[in-house]
Amino acid sequence: MARILMAGLPAFGLANPSLPLAAALVEAGHTVDFLQGESFRQRVERTGATLIPFGFYLDGPLTDPRQLIRHGKRLFTDMSDAMIKLGPQYDAVVGTGIQPQLPRVERALDRPVICASPVFFQNDRTAKHLAAISTGLPAPARRLFRTPALRRAAAAVGGAVVFGTQLGDLINLLGPRSSTLNLTVASREYQPFPDDFPGAVFMGPTPTQRIPDPDFPLDRLRAHDGPVFYATLGTVFNTWTPFFRTIAEAFAGTDHLVVLTTGSQEGLAKLGDVPDNVIARAFVPQVDVLEHADVCFTHGGFGTATDAVTLGVPPVLTPMGADQFFNAYRLEELGAGTVLPKGGFTVESVRKAADDAMTGDRSGLNALRESFVAAGGPKLGVSAIEAVL
Template identity: 30%
Template sequence: MARGVFFNVPLHGHVNATLPVVRELVNRGEEISYYLTDAFRPQVERAGARFHRYDSTLEKPGGIGMLPARMPAESRHVLPQVLEAVRAERPDYVLYDPMCLWGRMIAQLLGIPAIIFRPTMAMSGGPSSPYAAFLRSRMTQFAGAFEQAGKDLAALMQEYGLPPIDMRQMMSHAEALNLVCVPRAFQPGGDTFDERFVFVGPSIQPRGDAGDFPFAHLEGGPALYISLGTVFNNWPEFYRMCFAAFGGTPWRVVLATGHAVNAEQLGPIPDNFLVRPSVPQLEVLERTSVFVTHGGANSLMESFHYGVPVVVIPQMAEQPLNAMRVSELGVGLALEKEAVTVEQLRQSVDRVASEPAFREKVRTMQQEVRASGGYRRAVDALLEFRARR
């Protein structure tokens, strides 16, 4: 039995995809320790891993911001909390999220073989890649934050005696094994990535969180699911636009608002709407005709797993890149957050629902997603990697 450690940032979009992988590793006899914040302890322990806590600056008010620019400061905060505990564990391998710079640093400091677990598309460092263009635009838009982050990064690497890297290198770094949670067909330039990259697609496994959700609400008409994810969802004006666009129509609507918005503040809720802070997403998608989403990679892949076309309204981070890819592949439509209107929202959902081309292309993507192997393929690749090492 080998021992592995998993490092992650305290964000559901980064953690959820890892839990089936952890459970499968444990089922195959691996001993896994998972370093996260207290909010995720129940999920980690249900997956069968040994939980280790750390305190994160990302959970403090305003802590997330432009996430890559937060990583040097976050790493300076987290490293002293966990480094000696990992050293004492003497793990055989390290898995870490690409936004978890301190995980990469620990692997270097302790000389442990490392694996990146990417919840979204792989990042190519080529100057003509879509990622490179997107990164340049973000570093221009948030120039002050990235300038300070670069200084913090240089000081941090010097302090720990590690080779210097810049912010671009931090974000596009690849390890000897990189597990990518999208199918190769969704990855821009997928055929250009070498054998270090294994495109395993999403890790789909029941989460056991359906509870008493009233699935009967989705019966009697086409089902529309609307969710902006778990982070940047404090947008009451958009939820009212949804009421105006789909209230009183044949759509049976499930609207997940997140916990930052009180449904009572949104005004009268149409009879064909079910509004909740959170919903069992996998089970809802299984019954859904169209998904209006922020375009997070997990949500997109789960939607495609069930053959559901999407309308994407990106909110943050890499979501504009995901939205661009959705449009290119014809598996849905992309709207701009700043320009979305009631009429545009209604027309986009109706178009995606009624034009056969969207359904046909999303069925093709569904086949790609399901053929990628998910958490089982990820664990196969990891154990093969460990055996070679």
């Protein structure tokens, strides 16, 4: 059995998709050490891996894009330096999440250095296609992703400052980073133009790690006879309080049970009082809630969106930033979800979107769900890693 070092940034959207792979490696008999932030100790240790903490200058997970601007260069450099220093003690090194400096790590080590992406892979063709279908993406961003020269200029300006390395093209950050093995939690059906990435392994997503919450009233969801709706804006772009208030107002006084998670205690306090048929929490056990939900209102983060699809819950997607526009419009393109843009997010549109999601055609959702289930999951990733050892 092998000794494997995994490494990633302490951000929920980047770290959570890597945890099933860590658990599968441990289950297969390998020893896994995980270079991660101290705030992820519980999640890492639940996989059976051992945490090696770094990023001591952070007081918790990365939950604000400004943190990445402030600490990104140091975080990426410290992580990569540690991978290079510790790497000779291991049989393989797996860089998870965003890994701008992974080629540097690969050049410094004489053993397999593997890339495990938390999203689908990007190249020029995927960027142009996703920008074309993402009609709600702000015009400057659509132009940026459609124009190689602009992407290169952005990479030249921000690469060294934020990521500690030159990227060449901005989308290289989201492309395959290893010359040995590249894994992604997308399925071939979800990945645009999968044949553009020969040798890539499409594991398919695994539902977010379950962390029990004895204080959450799951029994209330189990006993409820009417529809159950779940709403979240994730842990980063979650400060738009009208999202939660509009959903609460749309279904106040109905037989619908609504679960809102604001992603922070500050957001929960800002939300204030809610109707009796609304459960509002800073955090909830997402998979447990989705197992009882009929519709998921979400920002379109990869984890939440794929959790919903995997569990057969139609998503209504209101992207806020980052990769959420691409995820949301890709799901809509595949007939697996509906985009409800922020500019049209009203009580009436929310009610209509919920009705349409519950009564509409689910063939696209079911087909994508089947592709997730059939993809192979983290066990496929383990087999691919073992093949290169």
